[in-house]
Amino acid sequence: MTNESLRHTLEEKQPLLEFRGVDTYYGSLHILKSVDYRVGEGEIVALLGANGAGKTTTMKTILGIVRPRSGQVLFEGKRIDGEQTGRIVEAGIAPVPEGRRVFPRLTVLDNLKMGAWTRKDGQVKQDMDRVYDLFPRLAERKNQQAGTLSGGEQQMLAIGRALMARPRLMIMDEPSMGLSPILTERVFDTVVEINKQGTTIFMVEQNAYMALQVAVRGYVLQTGEVVLADTAPNLLASDMVRKAYLGET
Numbered sequence: 001m002t003n004e005s006l007r008h009t010l011e012e013k014q015p016l017l018e019f020r021g022v023d024t025y026y027g028s029l030h031i032l033k034s035v036d037y038r039v040g041e042g043e044i045v046a047l048l049g050a051n052g053a054g055k056t057t058t059m060k061t062i063l064g065i066v067r068p069r070s071g072q073v074l075f076e077g078k079r080i081d082g083e084q085t086g087r088i089v090e091a092g093i094a095p096v097p098e099g100r101r102v103f104p105r106l107t108v109l110d111n112l113k114m115g116a117w118t119r120k121d122g123q124v125k126q127d128m129d130r131v132y133d134l135f136p137r138l139a140e141r142k143n144q145q146a147g148t149l150s151g152g153e154q155q156m157l158a159i160g161r162a163l164m165a166r167p168r169l170m171i172m173d174e175p176s177m178g179l180s181p182i183l184t185e186r187v188f189d190t191v192v193e194i195n196k197q198g199t200t201i202f203m204v205e206q207n208a209y210m211a212l213q214v215a216v217r218g219y220v221l222q223t224g225e226v227v228l229a230d231t232a233p234n235l236l237a238s239d240m241v242r243k244a245y246l247g248e249t
């Protein structure tokens with residue numbers, strides 16, 4: 001065995017997704033500053049941070065929409081920074097974008113089919129049934145134009161569409177945004193259910209309390225820097241999170 005392969009064997013289990021010292025810019029604006037994240041296979045990991053901290057930029061960097069100026073993004077141990085977005089999605093990463101973006105003129109059914117475009121197996125129908133089981137409302141409205149769904153229904157559709165890709169990693173940008181407390185709870189229950197069925201989840205959330213209830217670990221991003229990285233219970237107990245994100249004084 002070479003030294004190199006021995007080193008790999010001895011190293012701890014490789015994370016599914018990893019950021020190593022990632023710096024991103026919009027023009028001359030330095031946004032992410034030497035950011036490190038590790039998301040392990042099977043985990044739910046939360047990313048917390050105030051408005052403008054760089055959470056959506058993180059998601060765009062994973063998808064190759066924003067390119068790091070330095071550092072690396074790895075998926076299953078392979079570099080994906082520099083890849084085309086389509087290739088990254090094909091590799092098994094499905095986004096639930098900010099603001100529940102769906103194709104407004106397409107029906108619910110066609111939106112779900114779009115989610116499955118990377119699939120080459122014959123099990124798309126089963127997964128469609130699974131989405132309808134999770135969200136019976138979508139089944140009732142499958143021939144309705146997506147743009148006419150309520151906000152909460154569009155969020156369900158955005159999640160359903162991501163599920164149709166059968167992703168290894170689902171990245172969610174504020175899944176509870178604009179949802180009622182009851183729907184928020186339903187979305188979080190769904191996140192847990194999806195995770196139990198084998199999908200790893202990296203989730204941006206303003207609702208820190210809910211996010212840290214379902215996540216195993218989390219990161220706190222402050223003006224582009226990771227200022228805290230810890231287990232969910234430790235984050236829930238930390239002064240910084242309690243003051244900044246849980247509204248305690």
Ligand SMILES: Nc1ncnc2c1ncn2[C@@H]1O[C@H](COP(=O)(O)OP(=O)(O)OP(=O)(O)O)[C@@H](O)[C@H]1O
Pocket residue numbers: 026029031049050051052053054055056057058
């Ligand atoms: N295309 C762009 N051009 C220039 N600046 C941008 C661009 N997109 C985002 N920014 C800036 O980068 C910073 C980080 O934005 P980002 O969208 O990542 O924040 P966020 O953490 O997702 O915030 P929010 O909670 O409000 O969604 C912000 O200051 C924002 O104004």
Ligand SMILES: [Mg+2]
Pocket residue numbers: 055056057098173
């Ligand atoms: Mg954002």
